[in-house]
Amino acid sequence: MTDKITPSQIFSERLREARKLRGYNQEDLAARAEMPATTIAHFETGTRKPSFESLRRLAVALEITTDFLLGRVDSPELAQAGDPLYRDIGRLSGNDREIAKDFLKMLADRNAKKDKG
Incomplete structure (x- = not known):
């Protein structure tokens, strides 16, 4: 049996990684993305999935591409174009x-x- 990482797990890990890369705590990111801090916590634990609008807000707030958050690009350096x-x-x-x-x-x-x- 293979332990395949799901897209939701990738998003949760990438969101946390990008947040820390920018030096934000969950409250900082929530304020920048104009959403509740509990929503960020749910996204990072994988208990909730973002809407397209939430994904867009997070990418803008983190100044990073959605490709990195969604796992389409493996390195935040490759997402610097955002x-x-x-x-x-x-x-x-x-x-x-x-x-x-x-x-x-x-x-x-x-x-x-x-x-x-």
């Missing part, structure tokens, strides 16, 4: 790319220092 920041960086050229890269590194370093205490 992230407006990623799309904007892709349109930069030359010196602007270097400035953006330096600025993003500075922000990441600042956040890393905050996380350490």
